[in-house]
Amino acid sequence: MDKIKITIITVAVSLAAFGQGNTTKQETVKYEGLANTPPMGWNSWNTFETQIDEKLVKETADYMVTSGMKEAGYSYIVLDDGWMAKERDANGDLVADPIKFPSGMKALVEYVHAKGLKFGLYNCAGTKTCAGYPGTRGFEYQDARFYASLDIDFLKYDWCNTEGINAKEAYTTMSNALKTAGKPILFNMCEWGDNEPWKWGKPIANSWRISGDIYPCYECEFSHGTWSSWGFFKIAEMRKDIRQFSGPDHWNDFDMLEVGNGMTYHEDKSHFALWCLLASPLIAGNDLRKMTLQTQQILTNKELIAINQDVLGIQGFKYSEADGIAVWVKPLQNGDWAISFFNKSSTLKEVNFNWNQNPIKDNIFNLSTSFEDTKYTIRDVWNGKELKTTATIFKAKINSHDVITLRLTKMKK
């Protein structure tokens, strides 16, 4: 057989495998390397829903810089549902709502870019978005070209009004469309975990939501009738067992943050610590223009963010829960560990953690430590203080719904 024939056969075989949705070896479609650590930014939905406009975006971008959030690592400003006009134009192109965005979307993207930040938009794989604006179904390549022409950097792609379509195929089509349009755009799938996207999302997307929407409460279920939103601890518990599917450039997304959206200071700290330990994207969902100093300090805590952004990119795990105290752990680079004690009860609790009796083993990522052999220094990352070492029992009081987060670093022998 000559060379040309062999090439044709190889191409045909690989196309056939791809077309059948072969799960053993999937072609990488997405733009790679856009999210080597969990994406950080801000999204309009949790606070503003569809009440968004260009003044809000500009002010948020300004605050992102002046509040220290940009410096702490936040870069994306993402407009969620509600940015579009109700209809496409005569060419079938999406149109930004001319009342909310009188200067046009392109000018807004330029404004945000000029601040050294990145810009994101939202749409849906269905016929309409969840809030009833034009969906992308049937317009995938056209919409991808539109986003590329706007020079955006991030697309959140939702899953409302998708009756009869296959999630993996729909998301693959959009990922292909983005790639073909030629502008690197981080692709964030948002189908709420319904079709286990962690099992097939890696070649397609840089991150994917793994649950229904978050609600600003500790561990409540908030019913909307046919669907529910979830307190942050509920989401973490729901998806603690899919950690092997998350990692650099393919993150389990635990949803936008509710820090600063009505929970207590202690609950906000716990929520942020948990998202850092889970290596979730950190997408603030509060009104940056009105945030309190406490909220700002939580969101910009550099030592917590370093745990989230750790280069190993390992989603942490639940170590234990007893007498109202839950312990979660995350392996970090250079043999460090992050460990958080959460007081889930309604009363003050005392922690007595005897390191020697609590070896840590991460069976999924094959990492472990026995504190008898190796001693660690302990840093309290909420207070920026060195504590005693793991040679002595760790004792501390924790308020109801508060958290203590420690970073352990191996001592030199």
Ligand code: GLA
């Ligand atoms: C879904 C998503 C939310 C938000 C809304 C917008 O519920 O899960 O994060 O994007 O749609 O309508």
